[in-house]
Amino acid sequence: MKNLMGSFEKIMMPLASKLGSNRYLNVIRDAFMLSFPLTIFGSMFVVLANLPFLDKILSEKNLNFFRAAITPAMEGTLLIATLFVVIGLGYYLSKSYKVDALFGGALALAAFLILTPFSLEGADGIIYGVIPIERLGAKGMFVGMFTGIFATEIYRKIIQKGWTIKMPDGVPPAVSKSFSALIPVFLTLTIFLLIRIWFTYTTFGNIHDFIYNVVQKPLVALGSGLPTTLIAVLFIQGLWFFGLHGQIIVNSVLDPIWNTLSLENLEAFQKGAQLPHIVTKQFIETFTVGIGGTGMTLGIIVCIFMFTKSRQLKEIGKLAGPAGIFNVNEPMIFGLPIVMNPIILIPWIISPIIVVAFSYFVMKFGIVPPPTGVAVPWTVPIFFSGMLATNSMLGGILQLVNLAIVTVIWLPFVKILDKQYCSTENIVLEDLDVDVDLKTEFDSL
Template identity: 60%
Template structure:
């Protein structure tokens, strides 16, 4: 029965995962966020430094304001305009996949996005609101990156380019070669801007934000959709597929937007609006030893098992798990295709997601500030940094205990099997040595 169910799931999920993994747009989306990651982490680091807990108790109010104003530009020039880095990264990677000049594809997307962006702030024209370059403009930026690269490719593939004679420097030849495709691409987006200026939305950004981005982010911030996403991550990993990459390719734009909105509220001293966001998943679910919160499994192995195989696996996987790398455990226990562990593997993240959600909804733990910490940051440190409170670290400890308790009966079953096998092997080896002596 279990084998048939596993086979049915495999037949359904593997083709879906294969298509998602090989989709050029999802690949470019994932890689584009990776391009922006160093800038996001840099800005997040200085947000943390600018808001060290209890700093206001140590220095005067004027000194604190001066200190925060000095560090403020680090966040303003990275996190607040994160959309620009993501757009360029997505377009660059997608153009690269087509074998075209990636640099020009990236800048064409960036210029197209700026053309579509509102350029009026409080009645002053020629000024771009920073919010439009961050969370509010992220979805428009993603769509613009995809569409602009496709238009750019359309004209390049049809040789609508200026050919320079031989002997012209390569940089000059490439610049003139891209002139017509880029001009036509930007003209297309200028026409789109003009069309929307005659509608009630005024800009395409307002249109996408109102009809697409807001509904999607509202959906993605809910508990049930989050549980479904977390479950899919676990199921894909059970079949040996990198579930986080597959699911995050779709969910990252939503979760990152929610994080940015939290960060804007945090910097403005307002209540953070979203419980679920990128840090909710990365820090309190995935970032506890890796996908499936396997730091708890390592802990359970050290505390409650006897078999040499599990003890050695714990020693091998423990140091990596501290930094949220868990491939040694996933393939060494194994978790992949192992029906003995499918129940705790799927159940643990769901329970922890629910506990974390209600801990924040009730106010016991502060909602994430939106700062992004490196995914290799050890637990307790990461929980404290993303919530700007020791309560975040305590919640991670509670989650760790919950996962240990869920896994414990299954670890004991595995331990008995492995221990019995080891005892039998040792007994057989001893008998063999005795027979040789005789």
């Protein structure tokens, strides 16, 4: 076991270190977090618009009026999420290079819009002067990411070469910054305009369709499969075992794919169409992290309170329980401990893999609906997060079934820990009793 752990650590630690320190992965993560509160806002209105009992209490006319009234909340956030990611990429990447971040974000957005066709194919022909909203959502996500990164890289290199207009000291800072950005912005946007023109002479017609068909669709198809998802979960659990935040490291690589899958599900859900994907960002968070945190440690807390006698375990359970309800499990990970504890390696790795596979097939066979793409805060407690993510009570029930599966898997291993802790506690109590007896005898003398 020690040799196996040592070999695994030699492979994983350098890889995790490189991924964790990668500039672009960190910037992508931060860019998606920029859009998080905005998409949560829009998601809440998606939930309101699709509550199952609305058609029972509202007439068809009033229901249509209500949904039309709150639709802008979704259209102005969820359906244009790519715009927020592009701005975030430009901003945070510029900031990492210590160049003006605000201009970096604005430049990235402008470059993305230059590449985006301002036309829509309608029933009577092509309509010009409009942007298809799908280009600003799931379908344009990878174009937005590439544009945000490359535009910012060109922009910062021009600035760092000193190709800027320098104004006298007395000029106000806002004016000085504008003139300093003038040449870098002009050159960068010219490059993207030339890219736009060049793609009009290809069979794709624009870079959006090129990226979507050549890059995005294959990656999304790969990321939506069960094998890739299980490998991701394995890496998350393995990294956490060695004390590294596996969720952040793995998510920084796969979040672009999982978020794109979520947006595609959301667009289908709003149209009343069949949801195309099972694996999405919400699937990963709701049916793994949403059961007590990474590793579904709510099952361990249930085992502790129902089946253990150790005082130490009971105290850990009391400390970790309230936080675990809201999916914060650091008290359990470092208090049990889970990190570098060979006794719990098997359930720590196996239980999430079994639950993810079980959840996937339950949804694949239509027993439980897949996540709709609505963004659910990861701190929402079990059952409620499942209902919100799937727009069905069955999602919450599936979480409870998953909790039972995790509890059963963990039980024999928690019992082993319980025996060890009880044995240690009894030895300590015996030593204390001996000390008390000696003290009593000494006092009598």
